[in-house]
Amino acid sequence: xARFTTLPFGxxxxxxxxxxxxxxxxxPACSARxxxxxxxxxxALRAKxxxxxxxxxVNDAFVMDAWVRANHVxxxxxxxxxxxxxxxxxxxxxxxxRPYGMGVRSQRYAIxxxxxxxxxxxxxxxxxxxVSAAHYVLSQL
Numbered sequence: 494x495a496r497f498t499t500l501p502f503g504x505x506x507x508x509x510x511x512x513x514x515x516x517x518x519x520x521p522a523c524s525a526r527x528x529x530x531x532x533x534x535x536x537a538l539r540a541k542x543x544x545x546x547x548x549x550x551v552n553d554a555f556v557m558d559a560w561v562r563a564n565h566v567x568x569x570x571x572x573x574x575x576x577x578x579x580x581x582x583x584x585x586x587x588x589x590x591r592p593y594g595m596g597v598r599s600q601r602y603a604i605x606x607x608x609x610x611x612x613x614x615x616x617x618x619x620x621x622x623x624v625s626a627a628h629y630v631l632s633q634l
Contacts, residue, residue: 504571508544510606513625514586514599518552518560522622527601528564530627535569538627541634547571551578551587551598575599586616603630 504510513531515523531538531546538546546569550557554574561572573580581587581599590598603625605613613633615624623629 504545504547504573505606506609508608509542510545510547511538511543511603511630512547512549512606513603513627513630514549514581514601516550516588516590516598516601517595518550518556519563522601523550524560524564526622527626528560528566528570531570532564532566534627534631535567537631538634539569541631543634545571547573549573549575549580549599551575551581551596588619601625605630605634 505512513527515527517523528548531548535546548570550560550573552560552574553576557572557574566572575581578587578597578599581597584604586600586602588598588600590596600619601617601622603615604611615630615633617623617625
């Protein structure tokens with residue numbers, strides 16, 4: 494079973510981490526392409542010396558748990574609930590989705606962190622799904 498939790502900031506302190514953020518669990522591109530891409534490429538990312546892969550969504554831990562189960566996410570990806578968008582706002586990658594009835598959400602992005610330091614940031618344009626995709630991140634490592 495996959496691990497899911499509320500966001501523990503210390504998780505990024507050691508080793509190499511690839512974080513990918515989605516606007517929300519169960520949203521179409523997130524469920525059909527973004528999360529499945531990282532599930533599919535998890536072993537290849539590990540082969541590039543990635544110690545952990547983390548998915549962040551501005552959802553509560555209960556929604557994240559349901560999404561983990563619905564997508565059969567193994568423990569190769571740490572699922573992180575950012576229910577109050579605290580991390581998302583702290584990194585300046587929040588998005589106002591109120592016009593769509595979704596409140597504050599995350600932009601779609603991927604970040605590579607090495608021993609607590611950000612070394613690469615890939616932020617998709619609004620509505621796009623390109624540079625935060627697993628295959629793109631993998632090609633940049």
